[in-house]
Amino acid sequence: MSRFIYIIxxxxxxxxxxxxxxxxxxxxxxxxxxxxxIDDQSSMIxxxxxxxxxxxxxxxxxxxxxKDGHSKDRWIEAQIEKYAxxxxxxxxHHPDYPDADYLLSVLKVGNETRDDMYKAxxxxxxxxxxQLIIDALLDDDPRPVxxxxxxxxxxxxxxxxxxxxxxxxxQWKRAAKKARLYCIWYxxxxxxxxxxxxxxxxxxxxxxxxxxxxxxxxxxxxxxxYYFKNRISKNPPELQKLMDKPWLAEHITSGHGPLGAxxxxxxxxxxxxxxxMPLIDNGLEQHTDYRLGGWGGRPITVKGNHLQDGDDxxxxxxxxxxxxxxxxxxxxxxxxxxxxxDWCVKSYADANHPPVLTLTTPARIEAxxxxxxxxxxxxxxxxxxxxxYRWWPYREAGTYEGKLSIKQADRKKASLTIxxxxxxxxxxxLICEVTDNGTPPLVRYRRVVVRVR
Numbered sequence: 001m002s003r004f005i006y007i008i009x010x011x012x013x014x015x016x017x018x019x020x021x022x023x024x025x026x027x028x029x030x031x032x033x034x035x036x037x038i039d040d041q042s043s044m045i046x047x048x049x050x051x052x053x054x055x056x057x058x059x060x061x062x063x064x065x066x067k068d069g070h071s072k073d074r075w076i077e078a079q080i081e082k083y084a085x086x087x088x089x090x091x092x093h094h095p096d097y098p099d100a101d102y103l104l105s106v107l108k109v110g111n112e113t114r115d116d117m118y119k120a121x122x123x124x125x126x127x128x129x130x131q132l133i134i135d136a137l138l139d140d141d142p143r144p145v146x147x148x149x150x151x152x153x154x155x156x157x158x159x160x161x162x163x164x165x166x167x168x169x170x171q172w173k174r175a176a177k178k179a180r181l182y183c184i185w186y187x188x189x190x191x192x193x194x195x196x197x198x199x200x201x202x203x204x205x206x207x208x209x210x211x212x213x214x215x216x217x218x219x220x221x222x223x224x225x226y227y228f229k230n231r232i233s234k235n236p237p238e239l240q241k242l243m244d245k246p247w248l249a250e251h252i253t254s255g256h257g258p259l260g261a262x263x264x265x266x267x268x269x270x271x272x273x274x275x276x277m278p279l280i281d282n283g284l285e286q287h288t289d290y291r292l293g294g295w296g297g298r299p300i301t302v303k304g305n306h307l308q309d310g311d312d313x314x315x316x317x318x319x320x321x322x323x324x325x326x327x328x329x330x331x332x333x334x335x336x337x338x339x340x341x342d343w344c345v346k347s348y349a350d351a352n353h354p355p356v357l358t359l360t361t362p363a364r365i366e367a368x369x370x371x372x373x374x375x376x377x378x379x380x381x382x383x384x385x386x387x388x389y390r391w392w393p394y395r396e397a398g399t400y401e402g403k404l405s406i407k408q409a410d411r412k413k414a415s416l417t418i419x420x421x422x423x424x425x426x427x428x429x430l431i432c433e434v435t436d437n438g439t440p441p442l443v444r445y446r447r448v449v450v451r452v453r
Contacts, residue, residue: 027096028279028287029055029143031133033110034076034272035064035151035187039220041075041264043150043272045252048083048103048259049340052094053281056103057136057145060129062110064151064187069112080104082258086344089257093343093351108132110155117152117188121161124154133159137175138167146279146287149183150272153190156181160198176200182275182290185209185216195306204290204299204307206274214309214322215297218330220271227267234323235330236316242334243268251338251440257345268334274326277333283357283445284431292447293397293429295329297322312396325396335440352438353382359432359446366453369422375406375414377432377446385436397429400452404428422452 032047034040061071084100091097110129133156136145147156163175176198183191185207194201208214216222217234223243225233233240241247245267252260277295278286286294290307299307311320312328342351358378367373379387391414393404400422407415416430428450435443 025281025285026143027053027055027281028146029057029136029141030146030148030276030279031058031060031136032056032148032276033060033062033129033150033153033155035062035112036070036073036075037064037151038264039269039271040064040150041079042268043270044076044079045259045263046270046273046337046340047276048079049090049337049344050276050280051083051098051103052090052096054146054276054279054287055143056098056106058106058108058129058132059103060108060110060132060155061112062129062149062151062153062155063112063114063117065114068114069109069151071109071112076107077104079259079262080107082262086257086259089345090340090343092348093353106132111152111158116154119154119189120193121154121158121190122165124158126158126162127155129155130159130162134163134175137163137178138171143178144180144287145178146180146182146276148272148275149181149187149191150275152188153181153183153186153194154188155190157190157193157198160194160201164198173200180204180290182206182278182296184272184275199304199306202305202307206297206299206309208309208322211309212322215274215326216271218323218326219268219274221269223269224267228269234321235327239327239330242331247334251334252341255345256341259344260341277329280333280336282332282336282354282443284447291397293325293394295326295333298325298396310396332443335442338440339442352385352436352440352442354442355379355381355385355387355434355436355444357432357434357444357446359448361448363446363448365448365450367418367450368453369418369420372415372417373450375416375430375432375448377412377434379412379434379444381436381438383436383438385438388435388437390433390435392431392433394429394431394447398427398449400426400428406430416450418450418452424452426452428452 080103108128110127164172181203221228222231222233224240253263284294290299298310300310302308309322311322312325314321314324360376391406391409430448432446
């Protein structure tokens with residue numbers, strides 16, 4: 001399916017509420033699968049600080065590229081213990097943080113054996129981790145299940161194979177419809193096996209395979225120059241500062257309680273964090289479809305249900321890059337994390353909280369070339385902070401590629417005249433970005449999608 005046809009399809013299928021984030025948001029469900037390497041341990045600290053934003057259906061320990069898995073080290077249990085210490089304070093800021101005992105109850109072990117990395121799922125032993133995935137995909141909860149591969153994906157592949165082989169056709173269809181796999185590249189044979197043998201499953205193979213590495217030079221060990229094998233980061237200097245040792249020490253690891261202090265690295269190196277960025281309650285609602293684009297990148301359809309990183313236009317160099325699809329959101333994501341770290345130790349009055357937005361313009365609009373459409377957002381700030389507004393065209397997410405001029409783009413009320421050269425069926429994504437002036441400044445978004453008729 002072409003990208004053009006796909007975006008038209010999504011607009012026909014998504015109800016308006018799916019694009020009107022925050023008004024009646026349905027929390028996404030998530031299962032993390034992790035190999036326990038040090039970057040996973042760093043990503044898990046942030047994952048726990050954002051746990052109010054999603055329903056954690058499971059945490060499964062699996063294989064990666066090391067000799068075997070790390071469940072024996074009980075590193076997740078140690079982090080959840082630190083989370084429990086700051087949980088009462090986190091709940092002062094957001095009531096939806098889950099109980100520590102609940103997180104421990106959904107912590108399971110999958111296949112951690114490195115020798116099994118490239119075995120086909122029928123040859124793998126059944127595990128508690130695979131059973132947890134099976135149970136989530138077959139339960140009565142109709143919400144999609146985001147299964148994040150921070151390590152290998154053969155536990156997921158085994159779970160899906162078991163459903164297809166041993167359950168009814170209707171149960172398989174139900175599971176396939178619910179599954180959303182975000183793979184931090186293919187670290188074993190599981191992801192490729194799913195792609196080739198279970199084409200019904202939506203699978204995002206992130207990391208821009210065989211190209212420029214996508215998030216890997218933005219979020220991973222190469223987020224800052226020369227710290228990892230003398231490699232140079234793709235991040236510009238201003239973004240490297242947000243990932244560097246002084247920023248991390250000031251905003252996360254020092255003076256922010258035991259959970260932040262448990263961060264195991266001295267600069268931000270989280271190869272797996274992009275996988276749950278679509279689930280953050282920031283208003284972009286990327287969890288409804290990864291291809292909408294957002295903090296978790298902007299994948300495109302390669303073939304069928306197989307997605308890989310798309311490119312966004314980096315205005316600083318006027319070049320398309322999969323790096324920029326992640327970089328454009330990095331300051332907001334880092335500030336969000338710094339605020340969550342504050343929530344671990346500060347009172348409500350002393351911490352910052354994000355603006356609350358209501359989109360009064362319809363989230364979906366049909367308009368003809370030459371037609372003027374009015375845009376309006378209402379916003380309040382729980383801390384009484386001043387708010388700034390920015391409407392901007394998310395050109396890469398739509399199919400109209402021409403220039404767009406939004407009038408009064410720095411106001412609550414803005415307008416756009418549909419260009420005369422826009423063709424029927426083309427789409428235009430408009431983002432309203434509202435930022436407070438708190439410390440750190442926090443951002444929330446709303447998206448309007450215009451379909452040309």
